[in-house]
Amino acid sequence: MxxxxxxxxxxxxxxxxxxxxxxxxxxxxxxxxxxxxxxxGDVRIRDEDHAGALADEAMCGFVPVAVGLDKARIGALVRDAQGRVMLIRRHGSHFAARLLESHAGVRLDQQFLTVSTGDSRFGTITLNLGPDAQAWAASLRRLEG
Structure with missing residues (x-):
């Protein structure tokens, strides 16, 4: 053998x-x-409640009153009662969030809203918010900057 x-x-x-x-x-x-x-796997934001939970996870006590969810569910804009707006985006198999402090990095193109936080590590994301994109762009103009 x-x-x-x-x-x-x-x-x-x-x-x-x-x-x-x-x-x-x-x-x-x-x-x-x-x-x-x-x-x-392919991680997506399930719905508006999930986006709100992600915002609260990123900043304790952040209670959403409005959510703009990307059509592909890879990102979202979440506003609280104080008028603060948080941008949530997919980062690998998790999600990252940043509070928007200015409207300087926001650009509207029909139903697409491109948002840049100024943080190079966070990058820029283009959200397909559909018909809500114009309303979100207008509300972001109220941010300082």
Whole structure:
């Protein structure tokens, strides 16, 4: 039996094939492990309540009174009773949020609202707010700056 295995391994290219198969099995194992742990995936904001919960998670006590949800559900604008507006956007498999302090980085293009916070790490996001885009753009003009 040992001689048969040695003869098999002595064949040219057999070790390369075995290494490749072992690597493939390892990759498939990691993929299955990631699925089991619910890592990655296509994370979206489910609805307006979810956007409000994300805003409260980002800033404790932020109670939304209005939510502008992107059609693709990758971002949202959330306003509270004090007039503060929070921008929420997808960041990998999580969400990031910033309070908007100025309307300087806001640009309206029909139903699309492009918002930049000035924070280079947060970046710029274009939200498809549909017919609500104009109302949100007008309300953001009330912010200082």
């Amino acid at each position: 040992v001689k048969v295995v040695q003869a098999f391994l002595a064949q040219p290219g057999v070790l390369l094939v075995l290494k490749t198969l072992a690597s493939l099995v390892g990759v498939l194992f990691v993929v299955q492990l990631a699925r089991w742990m619910n890592l990655g």
